[in-house]
Amino acid sequence: MNNILEEKILEVKNLKTYFYTDGGVVKAVDGVNFDLKMGETLGIVGETGSGKSITALTILGLIPIPPGRIESGEIIFEGQDLLKYKISNLKHFRGNKISMIFQDPMTSLNPVFTIGYQIIESILAHQNVTKKQAYAQALELLDMVGISDRKKRMKSYPHEFSGGMRQRAMIAMAIANSPSILIADEPTTALDVTIQAQILELLDTLKKKTNSSVILITHDLGVIAKYAERVMVMYAGKPVEFASVDDIFYKPLHPYTLGLIGSISKLNEEKKERLKPIKGAPPSLIDLPKGCTFASRCKFAVKKCKENFPPAIEEETGHFTACFRAKEFMDGSLSRD
Amino acid sequence: MFYYILKRILQIIPVVIGITILLFVLMYVIPEDPARLILEKGATPQALQNLREKMGIDKPVYVQYWRYVKQLSKGDLGTSYRYRRSVNSILAEHYPNSIKLAFVAIIIETIIGLLAGIISAVRKYSFLDVLVTVSTTILVCIPVYWLGMLLQIGFGLKLGWLPMSGMGDGSIRFYILPAITLASVSTAFVARITRSTMLDVMSNDYIRTAYAKGLSNNSVIYKHGLKNALIPVVTYIGIDLGTLMGGAILTETIFAWPGVGRTIYLAILQRDAPVVIGGTIVLVLIFVFMNLFVDIIYAILDPRIRLEGGGNINV
Amino acid sequence: MYPFKDDKNKIQNDSNINEIIDESILLEAEIEKKYSKSSLYKDAWKRLVRNKLAMVGLAIVILMAVIAIFSPFIAPYNPIDRIKEASQKGPSLQHWFGTDILGRDIFSRVLYGTRISMLVGVVAVAISLAIGLFLGALSGFFGGVSDAVIMRIADIFFAFPYILGAIVIMTVLGPGVLNVFIAIGILGWASVARLFRSSILSIKEKEYIEAARALGASNSRIIIKHIFPNSFAPIIVYSTMNVGTAIIVEAALSFLGLGVQPPTPSWGKMLSESLGYINTSPWMMFFPGIAILITCLGFVLLGDGLRDAFDPRLKR
Numbered sequence: 001m002n003n004i005l006e007e008k009i010l011e012v013k014n015l016k017t018y019f020y021t022d023g024g025v026v027k028a029v030d031g032v033n034f035d036l037k038m039g040e041t042l043g044i045v046g047e048t049g050s051g052k053s054i055t056a057l058t059i060l061g062l063i064p065i066p067p068g069r070i071e072s073g074e075i076i077f078e079g080q081d082l083l084k085y086k087i088s089n090l091k092h093f094r095g096n097k098i099s100m101i102f103q104d105p106m107t108s109l110n111p112v113f114t115i116g117y118q119i120i121e122s123i124l125a126h127q128n129v130t131k132k133q134a135y136a137q138a139l140e141l142l143d144m145v146g147i148s149d150r151k152k153r154m155k156s157y158p159h160e161f162s163g164g165m166r167q168r169a170m171i172a173m174a175i176a177n178s179p180s181i182l183i184a185d186e187p188t189t190a191l192d193v194t195i196q197a198q199i200l201e202l203l204d205t206l207k208k209k210t211n212s213s214v215i216l217i218t219h220d221l222g223v224i225a226k227y228a229e230r231v232m233v234m235y236a237g238k239p240v241e242f243a244s245v246d247d248i249f250y251k252p253l254h255p256y257t258l259g260l261i262g263s264i265s266k267l268n269e270e271k272k273e274r275l276k277p278i279k280g281a282p283p284s285l286i287d288l289p290k291g292c293t294f295a296s297r298c299k300f301a302v303k304k305c306k307e308n309f310p311p312a313i314e315e316e317t318g319h320f321t322a323c324f325r326a327k328e329f330m331d332g333s334l335s336r337d
Numbered sequence: 338m339f340y341y342i343l344k345r346i347l348q349i350i351p352v353v354i355g356i357t358i359l360l361f362v363l364m365y366v367i368p369e370d371p372a373r374l375i376l377e378k379g380a381t382p383q384a385l386q387n388l389r390e391k392m393g394i395d396k397p398v399y400v401q402y403w404r405y406v407k408q409l410s411k412g413d414l415g416t417s418y419r420y421r422r423s424v425n426s427i428l429a430e431h432y433p434n435s436i437k438l439a440f441v442a443i444i445i446e447t448i449i450g451l452l453a454g455i456i457s458a459v460r461k462y463s464f465l466d467v468l469v470t471v472s473t474t475i476l477v478c479i480p481v482y483w484l485g486m487l488l489q490i491g492f493g494l495k496l497g498w499l500p501m502s503g504m505g506d507g508s509i510r511f512y513i514l515p516a517i518t519l520a521s522v523s524t525a526f527v528a529r530i531t532r533s534t535m536l537d538v539m540s541n542d543y544i545r546t547a548y549a550k551g552l553s554n555n556s557v558i559y560k561h562g563l564k565n566a567l568i569p570v571v572t573y574i575g576i577d578l579g580t581l582m583g584g585a586i587l588t589e590t591i592f593a594w595p596g597v598g599r600t601i602y603l604a605i606l607q608r609d610a611p612v613v614i615g616g617t618i619v620l621v622l623i624f625v626f627m628n629l630f631v632d633i634i635y636a637i638l639d640p641r642i643r644l645e646g647g648g649n650i651n652v
Numbered sequence: 653m654y655p656f657k658d659d660k661n662k663i664q665n666d667s668n669i670n671e672i673i674d675e676s677i678l679l680e681a682e683i684e685k686k687y688s689k690s691s692l693y694k695d696a697w698k699r700l701v702r703n704k705l706a707m708v709g710l711a712i713v714i715l716m717a718v719i720a721i722f723s724p725f726i727a728p729y730n731p732i733d734r735i736k737e738a739s740q741k742g743p744s745l746q747h748w749f750g751t752d753i754l755g756r757d758i759f760s761r762v763l764y765g766t767r768i769s770m771l772v773g774v775v776a777v778a779i780s781l782a783i784g785l786f787l788g789a790l791s792g793f794f795g796g797v798s799d800a801v802i803m804r805i806a807d808i809f810f811a812f813p814y815i816l817g818a819i820v821i822m823t824v825l826g827p828g829v830l831n832v833f834i835a836i837g838i839l840g841w842a843s844v845a846r847l848f849r850s851s852i853l854s855i856k857e858k859e860y861i862e863a864a865r866a867l868g869a870s871n872s873r874i875i876i877k878h879i880f881p882n883s884f885a886p887i888i889v890y891s892t893m894n895v896g897t898a899i900i901v902e903a904a905l906s907f908l909g910l911g912v913q914p915p916t917p918s919w920g921k922m923l924s925e926s927l928g929y930i931n932t933s934p935w936m937m938f939f940p941g942i943a944i945l946i947t948c949l950g951f952v953l954l955g956d957g958l959r960d961a962f963d964p965r966l967k968r
Binding site (some may be wrong): 348351352355356359360363364373374461474477478480483486487488489490494580586587590596601602605606608613617620621625 | 729777804805807808812813815816819820821823824896900903904907908922923926927931934937941944946948951952953956
């Protein structure tokens with residue numbers, strides 16, 4: 001774990017992305033802070049609607065405006081604040097220095113263009129090469145992502161590919177310009193379990209080969225445990241815990257993280273414990289409760305939890321938690337059960 | 338693909354048979370004696386009877402129908418009661434005029450409709466979008482013949498720029514007003530369909546992917562968006578071409594355009610059954626084959642269908 | 653999926669039989685609540701009221717209905733009275749829309765014309781609905797031979813150009829209001845049938861119908877209680893717009909001399925009467941045309957609004 005260069009490649013500060021709908025203001029991302037180091041894989045974990053995907057889309061400026069609006073924050077990449085760029089100028093970063101892989105490869109590829117065309121298009125958008133050179137590069141990319149029979153596959157349309165193959169093609173497109181950051185937004189959710197592992201392995205291999213950083217968004221803690229070096233846990237638009245993967249699993253300091261870990265099955269455990277789902281449902285993002293957003297579902301909640309949202313505090317080096325009772329977990333005066 | 342086309346052609350047959358039966362029965366019901374239409378007013382009852390027997394119109398309707406089908410299978414549409422000419426030659430004279438007019442109208446609706454639709458989708462909620470939405474709604478509701486009359490008054494009578502009616506020497510000046518009139522409603526539909534499919538397409542995941550790749554706004558809208566949005570628009574335009582070629586009865590009447598729509602209309606008024614039935618059969622055939630043609634174009638535009646060999650693309 | 657697959661399961665399940673019964677009652681209640689028409693239609697109404705254009709459409713429709721009913725009280729003149737000294741007069745304080753060639757007051761005639769247009773629109777669409785819903789239900793719910801036959805007949809109607817069809821039917825039946833109802837009504841059934849059939853097919857596949865069937869609801873009960881309310885939305889939208897189309901077709905038929913016969917005032921007929929005089933008396937053709945346009949616009953705007961209200965996803 002120590003081979004990570006300590007240089008920050010991306011820093012997100014106090015990011016807030018709201019959506020203005022008929023029903024009210026949806027605070028999808030509400031004060032997100034994190035940084036990404038060179039060559040690391042950062043996991044962002046949370047339930048559906050926790051704001052993890054919106055965070056990623058905001059980084060690339062892919063939020064539809066309106067109804068979306070970026071209320072505040074900074075996204076520092078290579079020393080520049082991406083939020084200060086005009087949307088039309090962000091295209092120089094998108095797919096070039098920062099690229100993204102989406103959740104559903106079925107709908108994320110354009111059905112009326114061939115796979116080859118869509119990969120070549122990515123190359124030509126950012127590199128000053130001829131079509132012929134781009135074609136050669138595309139063939140190479142298909143090889144890298146493990147697609148055989150390449151020349152034929154270049155001419156295929158997305159619907160002729162299986163789900164796993166499509167996601168491989170998406171990855172080929174994403175790495176076409178050797179990005180320094182690769183954002184993978186639930187890259188395997190829509191795929192079969194057996195294919196999931198293959199795709200994740202592929203991502204990991206490619207990351208190591210190209211020395212890029214990866215933001216891996218998922219709701220699957222197992223995936224996080226295997227591939228991420230650091231983890232941000234999000235709940236209702238806010239980060240609640242941010243730490244190294246070991247700390248998250250062995251020393252979780254936020255009741256929500258505890259709950260998440262409690263709700264996954266551990267196959268290797270001797271004693272078959274009943275899985276403990278987190279009771280209740282996440283709050284509506286339109287009218288969030290006044291205090292901690294998790295308080296209503298939290299068995300450790302005390303009075304002040306319902307009054308103020310706890311600030312994120314660095315309880316130990318590199319381990320941030322937004323919970324009033326984190327200190328008690330730390331010193332053992334409060335049992336995690 | 339081949340079997341698909343074959344299947345579609347086979348599907349046409351019952352439709353055509355159904356239409357001939359329907360028309361035959363309807364025209365048979367009209368209490369008008371074709372023999373009286375053909376012979377002079379003062380014809381003797383004996384002469385009338387002779388003619389009826391010769392034409393076979395004293396026979397029951399199914400016997401007549403069978404006769405007609407046999408004749409039709411040879412490509413003969415019969416003889417007009419009024420003009421004593423073969424229906425084939427009457428249609429051959431008038432159809433080209435209708436088809437020419439239809440093509441001019443299709444060009445107008447494609448260019449104006451597509452442009453208006455794209456502009457209003459790309460500039461959603463802008464003044465132009467509202468303008469397009471309001472004017473297309475109005476256009477849908479304008480009676481075509483009334484629009485024709487307004488155009489005649491404006492450009493023909495008051496300004497004197499364009500001829501008011503007829504085909505004249507067949508120069509393009511004579512086409513402009515009737516073509517605009519004929520295209521009016523369809524233009525509105527093309528614009529509306531383009532707008533709504535464009536907006537629909539632009540909310541797809543692959544559009545987000547295209548932006549995420551770093552493509553320019555124009556490239557995303559006009560390449561990734563438009564190519565997908567065009568599929569239903571082309572479908573509509575193709576079907577509409579079939580409809581327009583099949584007789585613009587109202588437009589042709591208002592502009593005294595010597596086309597097939599007006600010919601059939603006059604034949605209905607004159608109870609000239611062979612012209613009505615023959616004209617309608619040709620018209621329906623054109624319509625159905627245009628639909629088939631559109632489905633093939635559709636399959637070419639949309640690779641998902643092309644390779645599946647078409648399954649459920651009944652529009 | 654198959655709870656009674658083997659005996660062991662069966663025994664287990666038997667002990668839970670009370671639970672299953674409870675669940676089925678709950679499920680029934682759930683279905684009623686979730687898919688009951690009241691919430692769907694209430695929500696749609698709320699969205700409709702917020703849509704300004706749709707409200708304009710509704711206002712026009714109501715206005716036209718009021719004019720149609722009360723035209724004898726509103727109209728300043730008898731629409732068929734000829735005022736000898738006032739033939740072909742332009743719009744004035746006495747005759748707001750001018751007079752026609754026979755000296756009849758065009759304003760009064762336009763007001764009275766509302767009656768025919770609204771009547772034809774509503775009655776013809778009602779006829780289309782009656783035929784279309786019946787055949788569509790037959791086709792969609794029972795499938796098989798009846799489906800195939802009905803849909804092929806529908807194909808024939810689709811391949812037939814609308815105006816041409818109306819003209820042929822009118823020629824056979826002869827002119828007159830009643831026959832206009834029939835002609836337009838008959839021509840419109842195929843679209844209704846197709847629409848109803850496809851919504852039945854799509855809804856039939858949905859789980860709550862499966863659930864209702866599993867609970868032993870009969871076919872007719874399923875049709876009336878579950879399918880009807882849910883497939884009505886697209887048909888309401890289509891029919892509203894179709895009233896506009898029917899009004900235009902009626903005007904076209906009367907314009908061609910096949911529809912409503914004089915002296916009954918009809919907008920289409922008024923337009924054809926103006927044909928020889930568009931140079932000398934343009935007001936004769938102007939006002940009836942505007943009347944057709946506005947009435948049709950009312951129904952189309954309302955239909956557009958209804959579509960957005962029923963399907964908020966389509967709302968832009």
